[in-house]
Amino acid sequence: MQHLLSCNSRNQRGCDGGYTDRAYWFLRKRGVVSDECYPLKSGQSEDTSMDKLTCELGYLQSYPCPNGDVTSELQRSSPPYRIGMNQEEIMLEIMRNGPVQATFQVKDDFFSYVTGVYQYSGSDGSEIEGFHSVRILGWGKEISEDGTELPYWLCANSWGTDWGEDGYFRIRRGKNECEIESFVVGVWGQVDAGMHEP
Structure with missing residues (x-):
């Protein structure tokens, strides 16, 4: 880094x-x-x-x-390549090649995230602070007390371990929350150096 x-x-x-x-x-x-x-x-x-x-x-x-x-x-690394918005495609890419990079809309309440599965708390979607890039490492489901399943992506942020869940956060999966599934890219690391001659 x-x-x-x-x-x-x-x-x-x-x-x-x-x-x-x-x-x-x-x-x-x-x-x-x-x-x-x-x-x-x-x-x-x-x-x-x-x-x-x-x-x-x-x-x-x-x-x-x-x-x-x-x-x-x-x-x-290889050149980056775009992954489709379908959550199954993103999951398959993570399983085959490891974490992916996602760029998403940061809303005003994201800065105060502490724990849990993040979903934007507003209703009109107008409180966009900008765009931010994170790594999607995996996925899971949180089960609420009433038995409702809430699918999520597990992401690594770059704001330090004092933010969120030790620097990580979970965000709702499958609903394109804050456009997290709109622009996802993958890349292969440690590619043969012969591919990188000027």
């Missing part, structure tokens, strides 16, 4: 929303090292000495980690 953010030098907006297409281009063409190799600084450090070097390494196969103790292989 830090490797990708450190190379945010051409108005990609980074932590201010960012552009997913540019992030995927970087993953496919340049690659990133592991979080262990280049830990997330998250604004905690003003040291940017490794940032320029990291981005200038370009198309190498491995990268010397900032701590100098190890070298990390650069991990690359």
Whole structure:
């Protein structure tokens, strides 16, 4: 993650929303090292000495980690591909290839989410704060006290472990809640480096 953010030098907006297409281009063409190799600084450090070097390494196969103790292989990805809005297609993709990325509408009450299956509390849908991208990791059903089933997606957010359910949240599945099922993409990791020559 830090490797990708450190190379945010051409108005990609980074932590201010960012552009997913540019992030995927970087993953496919340049690659990133592991979080262990280049830990997330998250604004905690003003040291940017490794940032320029990291981005200038370009198309190498491995990268010397900032701590100098190890070298990390650069991990690359395939181009992203769109997955249909049908919940069964999304579930099949997760089963076959792992988590997917979803972009959804953030409504005003989402910021105060703590636990449970999220559903927008308003009725007119006019309180849109913007769009946000998260990972859908899996799915399940919550059973209420009256026996009603509430299907949900299990998602990982990027707002830290103090938010939601230790950084995760559940959102209603199968009803395109906040358009969570409208724009879902998958990507294959660790693709043969031969596919990524400039």
